Amino acid sequence: MPSAKVAIALDTDRSRATRKVADAIGMPYLEGKDVLIKPNFNTSDPAPGSTHLDTLSSVVSMVKQGKPSNLVVADRSGPMNTRQVFMDKGIFDLGQEEGFSCLIFDEMPDDMYREVEPPGSHWREGFFFARPVIQADRVICLCCLKTHQYGGHFTMSLKLSTGMVHRRNMDELHSSAHQREMIAEMNYAYEPDLVIMDGVEAFFNGGPMRGASWRANLTFASKDRVALDAVGVAALKMHGTTPEIERRPVFLQDQIRRAVELGLGVKEAKEIEIVPVGRESEEVAAKIEDQLMA
Numbered sequence: 668m669p670s671a672k673v674a675i676a677l678d679t680d681r682s683r684a685t686r687k688v689a690d691a692i693g694m695p696y697l698e699g700k701d702v703l704i705k706p707n708f709n710t711s712d713p714a715p716g717s718t719h720l721d722t723l724s725s726v727v728s729m730v731k732q733g734k735p736s737n738l739v740v741a742d743r744s745g746p747m748n749t750r751q752v753f754m755d756k757g758i759f760d761l762g763q764e765e766g767f768s769c770l771i772f773d774e775m776p777d778d779m780y781r782e783v784e785p786p787g788s789h790w791r792e793g794f795f796f797a798r799p800v801i802q803a804d805r806v807i808c809l810c811c812l813k814t815h816q817y818g819g820h821f822t823m824s825l826k827l828s829t830g831m832v833h834r835r836n837m838d839e840l841h842s843s844a845h846q847r848e849m850i851a852e853m854n855y856a857y858e859p860d861l862v863i864m865d866g867v868e869a870f871f872n873g874g875p876m877r878g879a880s881w882r883a884n885l886t887f888a889s890k891d892r893v894a895l896d897a898v899g900v901a902a903l904k905m906h907g908t909t910p911e912i913e914r915r916p917v918f919l920q921d922q923i924r925r926a927v928e929l930g931l932g933v934k935e936a937k938e939i940e941i942v943p944v945g946r947e948s949e950e951v952a953a954k955i956e957d958q959l960m961a
Contacts, residue, residue: 669940671891671933673898675952676944679884681721681867687944688863688888689729695860697733700804704730704767705859707811707827708742711755712876715811715868720757722809722865727765730807741770741799743830745837749773772797773834780833785855785929789845795833796856806859812866812883812899813874818846820911822875823899824862824892825922825931828853847921854892854931862895863888871908881906885951893932894939897923901958905951917959936960 674691678684704726706718714722723740730738740762744752749771753759762769781801784793800806808827815822818841829840832853840849866885870878885902889895900917907913918924918935927934936959943952 670938671889671894672940672942673887673889673891673894674942674944675898675948675955676886677884677948677951678886679867681719681865681886682725684867684886685722685725685863686729688886689726689861691942691944692861692888692890694729694733695805697730697735697805700735701737702730702735702739702805702807703800703803704738704740704807704809705800705827705831706740706742706809708744708749708752708756709830710744710747710876711752714865715813715870715874716876717752717756718809718811719865720761722863724761724765726807726809726863727767731766735805738767739770739799740767741772741797743772743834745830745834770799772831781856783856785852787928788852789843789848790836790852791839794836794853796853797831800831800857806857808859808862810862810864811869812864812885812887812902813870814872814878814903814909814912815874816878817841819850819922820847820909820920821896821900821903821922823864823896824859825854825896825926826850828856831856848925851922851925851929851931854926855929859890859892861888861890862892864895864899866899866902869903871903871906891932893923893926897933897936897939898941898955898959901955904958905954916961
């Protein structure tokens, strides 16, 4: 029996699609809670190079309707300076307008990070993970559908955790032959309450900042990171993508395989229920499911 749902909406409008998939999966209970939103602000490049403001604004609005006690948008960029990315994207101004605070992870003191070492870790001595993510009552993640040309192979919800890890750990990550396993291991530190993936425009080659673009008009949501990334990889396979992704089944992709070993989500494709939102989404959802099960 399926144990995780992934909602898919075929819609050209990001704001509308974001609400559709969030409603289909269900927003977490937020009243009186400390909520942290983690976007994809690796750089300030246009979506899918980074999270689109329409997506972020829609999620902020939905969260505020849940009456949280506190709302923060937090990230660490790289290679760009994080504060500059927030300025370039207009996040500080948006925060003033919408009533949320901004947290720059790499401006935090070292004691605001917790050392984490997953079982069977490929990290030499573990890694340092942002405490505000661990301590938040609710964590909502916003990722993009795209490939990664620098070793990750793809960058979706599991790869999003890179921005929660201390910058000092990045040299080890980027120089390791086990980079994709280490990406999965970073997720051992926390569990998100909802993940929304913007695939209105996607990179099927290149990435994460710039790449060969696919106007997919797809938006996804799930509470299970493994299920979401599996469906995202299947969507890339449906379109046609890099040899690294094409030549392996979805659940043998290194990031997904290691995440399964750590018990971070579903263990196999048959545990995933794909939920098309609206009749217009049914055909593409069926095609993605075919790739997922292949």
